[in-house]
Amino acid sequence: MTTRIQRRNRSRILDAALEVFSQQGFRGATLDEIAAVAGLSKPNILYYFDSKDAMHRALLDALLDVWLAPLRALNPQGNPKQEIIGYMRRKLELSRDFPRESRLFANEVLQGAPRLSDEISGDLKALVDESAGIIQGWIDAGLLPQLDPYHLIFSIWALTQHYADFGAQIRLIRDGADPLEGADSYLETVFDRLLSV
Amino acid sequence: MTTRIQRRNRSRILDAALEVFSQQGFRGATLDEIAAVAGLSKPNILYYFDSKDAMHRALLDALLDVWLAPLRALNPQGNPKQEIIGYMRRKLELSRDFPRESRLFANEVLQGAPRLSDEISGDLKALVDESAGIIQGWIDAGLLPQLDPYHLIFSIWALTQHYADFGAQIRLIRDGADPLEGADSYLETVFDRLLSV
DNA sequence: GTCTATAGTCTGATAGAC
DNA sequence: GTCTATCAGACTATAGAC
Numbered sequence: 001m002t003t004r005i006q007r008r009n010r011s012r013i014l015d016a017a018l019e020v021f022s023q024q025g026f027r028g029a030t031l032d033e034i035a036a037v038a039g040l041s042k043p044n045i046l047y048y049f050d051s052k053d054a055m056h057r058a059l060l061d062a063l064l065d066v067w068l069a070p071l072r073a074l075n076p077q078g079n080p081k082q083e084i085i086g087y088m089r090r091k092l093e094l095s096r097d098f099p100r101e102s103r104l105f106a107n108e109v110l111q112g113a114p115r116l117s118d119e120i121s122g123d124l125k126a127l128v129d130e131s132a133g134i135i136q137g138w139i140d141a142g143l144l145p146q147l148d149p150y151h152l153i154f155s156i157w158a159l160t161q162h163y164a165d166f167g168a169q170i171r172l173i174r175d176g177a178d179p180l181e182g183a184d185s186y187l188e189t190v191f192d193r194l195l196s197v
Numbered sequence: 198m199t200t201r202i203q204r205r206n207r208s209r210i211l212d213a214a215l216e217v218f219s220q221q222g223f224r225g226a227t228l229d230e231i232a233a234v235a236g237l238s239k240p241n242i243l244y245y246f247d248s249k250d251a252m253h254r255a256l257l258d259a260l261l262d263v264w265l266a267p268l269r270a271l272n273p274q275g276n277p278k279q280e281i282i283g284y285m286r287r288k289l290e291l292s293r294d295f296p297r298e299s300r301l302f303a304n305e306v307l308q309g310a311p312r313l314s315d316e317i318s319g320d321l322k323a324l325v326d327e328s329a330g331i332i333q334g335w336i337d338a339g340l341l342p343q344l345d346p347y348h349l350i351f352s353i354w355a356l357t358q359h360y361a362d363f364g365a366q367i368r369l370i371r372d373g374a375d376p377l378e379g380a381d382s383y384l385e386t387v388f389d390r391l392l393s394v
Numbered sequence: 395g396t397c398t399a400t401a402g403t404c405t406g407a408t409a410g411a412c
Numbered sequence: 413g414t415c416t417a418t419c420a421g422a423c424t425a426t427a428g429a430c
Contacts, residue, residue: 005413023308027225031406044414046407103307106362110300110307111220113365121369128370145390151383154367158359159352165303168310170351172317173325186348193342194390202395228424241396243425397430404423412415 006048012038013045014062017055022103025111026056056115060108063101064119066094071153074131080138081195088156088191089184095164096180102164128153145197159187203245209235210242211259214252219300222308223253253312257305260298261316263291268350271328277335278392285353285388286381292361293377299361325350342394356384 016038020029031052035042049055070090074083095102108116128150135149163170163179170179213235217226228249232239246252267287271280292299305313325347332346360367360376367376 009413025222025225025304025307028222028308029224030404032404041415042406043408043416047413050407052406106303106307107222109363109366110222110303111225113369117369120366125370147386148379148383150371151379154359154363155356155383155387157363158355162351162355162359166306166351166354168314169306169317172310172314173322174347182345182348186345186352189344190352190387190391193393194387196390206395227422229422238397239424240398240426244395247425249424395430397428399427399429401426402424405421406419407421408419409417410415411417412413 009038009040009044010048013040013048013055014058016045018059018100018104021056021059022100022107025107026052026115059104060115060119063104064123066098066101067105068124068127070094071127071131074134076134076137080135080143081192084135084144084152084156084195085188085191088160088187091156091160092163092180092183092187095160099164099167102161106161106165142197144195147194159190206235206237206241207245210237210245210252211255213242215256215297215301218253218256219297219304222304223249223312256301257312257316260302261320263295263298264302265321265324267291268324268328271331273331273334277332277340278389281332281341281349281353281392282385282388285357285384288353288357289360289377289380289384292357296361296364299358303358303362339394341392344391356387 013034016034017029019037020034023029024033029052031042031045034055035045038045045055049058070087073090074087078086105116108114113120131153132149135144135152138144139146139149163183167179171177174181210231213231214226216234217231220226221230226249228239228242231252232242235242242252246255267284270287271284275283302313305311310317328350329346332341332344332349335341336343336346360380364376368374371378
């Protein structure tokens with residue numbers, strides 16, 4: 001039986017853990033800091049999650065569903081350019097709405113993806129291979145210019161996630177402005193020009 | 198007086214520190230691991246650098262010179278498209294030749310740039326403002342299409358650094374192949390199409 | 395210059411009172 | 413469920429022998 005208070009505390013802890021893990025990485029994060037951010041004692045957060053690792057694992061599992069959803073929505077029957085730009089838009093929305101999740105993922109990959117290699121070489125790779133196949137089909141049908149479909153996908157990741165992962169840098173360069181200001185229309189232009197036949 | 202052995206040990210330590218800091222971030226890195234990678238004892242590496250912080254600082258200082266050089270080479274008198282593609286190429290070379298430096302920088306910015314905010318809002322911002330001005334001049338002269346020059350610079354950073362920072366992910370998706378395979382010609386195509394008037 | 399030993403602090407996790 | 417108290421180990425850094 002899970003009470004309202006338990007659910008609230010669990011979600012507070014996960015939110016605090018996301019805050020700290022996404023900024024410091026797994027090893028750099030401490031339970032003390034997570035507990036302080038959550039407003040709970042250290043033994044108490046360990047009552048809800050067995051270990052530091054379990055907290056991190058819970059975050060990664062929740063993250064992957066959200067992270068892979070946009071690519072799953074690619075429709076082989078749709079208009080190629082609109083499908084790809086739509087994918088880019090959904091990824092950019094993730095950077096806007098879930099920047100901490102983006103940084104959590106970035107931290108993991110920077111560290112060599114020690115806790116994500118199974119998911120990346122399994123689910124994600126399969127999904128990317130399938131999507132690259134769809135894009136290559138469009139290219140072969142003359143609906144898109146000649147482009148390496150894998151690099152096309154990587155470049156969408158790079159361009160959209162950059163606004164979340166390097167947001168601190170952009171903010172410092174643009175006098176504190178929202179990093180994503182003007183990003184939508186810029187990236188729209190980029191992919192419109194890139195994908196025109 | 199600095200001996201040959203001292204210079205060799207200093208550079209061994211810095212190399213080991215780069216290896217560990219770039220993977221684990223500042224707080225996640227430990228002197229034990231740096232010492233082990235360097236093949237020296239922990240007190241010994243602290244004989245060469247006063248503290249963990251001093252090691253990190255030395256790496257950041259060396260990094261910034263290398264990191265900013267390509268943008269400084271932008272020539273207002275040159276051919277606009279070739280200048281920008283040349284800048285992109287030099288940045289991509291940095292990802293190829295100095296992937297650990299790229300990840301060290303990425304780690305810092307992910308953490309909110311606590312040890313780099315002065316350099317970013319000072320030197321780097323000034324350099325970006327100046328470069329954006331040059332690019333805007335080219336646009337106003339009709340030599341480039343209408344594009345936000347700041348986002349153009351950010352997109353060069355995003356696309357080139359992605360191959361170093363997310364190399365682990367790309368390697369897992371592409372069956373262990375060199376992440377940069379095909380990147381040169383792909384990015385050349387991207388910017389050729391983007392910057393044509 | 396390099397080592398062993400260790401000081402003093404922080405870390406993840408547990409015990410046990412309430 | 414939540415707390416205080418605390419453990420064992422890891423951490424940065426220093427002392428002192430050689």
